[in-house]
Amino acid sequence: MDVNNAQFPAVLIAGPPHSGKSVLIYSLTQALRQQGVAHYVFRACPDSEGDWSNEADQALVTTLRLKGAWTTEFVGQVTETIQRRQLPLLVDTGGRLTPEQEMIPAACTHAILLIADPPTQSAFGAAGSYEQERAQWHELLARNHVTVIGEIRSRLGGQDELSSSYPVVSGAITNLERGQTATGAAFFTLVSRLAQLFADAEAALAASRLPLVLELSELQDQLGGTGTWHPEQIPALLHSISPGRALA
Template sequence: MNPFPAEMIGGPPHSGKSVLVYALSQAQVAHYVLRACPDGEGDWSQETSKDQVRLSRQKGQFSDEFVEGVRHDIERRHLPLLVDVGGKPTLEQEQIVRACTHAVLLSATPEGLAEWRERAERCGLILIAELQSVLQGEDRIDEAT
């Protein structure tokens, strides 16, 4: 068993997963971010103007080889991983989720959180946090354990 966690960052499309992963990446803790979705996003998309991102980003497609390669990389991790799995994994792509150990969920709606909570439970992940994302407003903690 691998001693390092692989923390899935999950939630519906456009819920702020890439923004959250970028913010977590700025922490001074040894880790690696694995973008487990071929959507072309990465730290560069958080550090570049939105117009440049629209021009440069090229979305890829999931293939069996891509899914298997990501799953293989997660299982053989040498540092803690933050795994951005994208917003719409299919049942076949859930093998990436199952290779993770923990989950941080992010959604703008309770329904989005419920869908991803069910996915995390089905895949046997330990839930670390559920976060509600909003574009406007103040940060707050509703419950801490």
């Protein structure tokens, strides 16, 4: 399956460990939900984390969090789930990817790169400079044909910054600490970019519907139905269909 031709985007939140990826993805999905943007956060990491781990008391989170193993079976299931997505996805994965785990970003279409500045850990060995980490992530994403739409520096202090809004949203987001929600110009520009990306995909899907395919929900509305089909509606249904129109 050519995932880059899939109907819905799958946006990977990529970057090394301890950059604030879980907090960023939590903040993004909360903002998108408030705008009514249809999407799903897929936790592609065996650590049992979710929205709860940013909302609960952090001492309790440490106690409850259960890290699982990156098995071949798990990676395969994650990859297949991404490929068969039925909604736009935000994909939350680990910060260290083995060659086997690289199947996961390869199943995605886009990426937002979040790197601590300076990096405290690396996905590729010993932590180097921000630019070294950035270059290695770009190499990984490029060889898997993943389009980078965001490059964000994660900082513990200082000011939030927006350096560029298009084609790549770039800048800095500060204080991506558990229990917090991201703010600032770069963050809100990311939200807008994702909302537009997801809306464009939905519009393209609607435009691609074949005119010969019956949309049963639309026919229900036209016939004054209530959502459940009944035998007595069949004559009206058949009368509404043009002669020779394909039913399958």
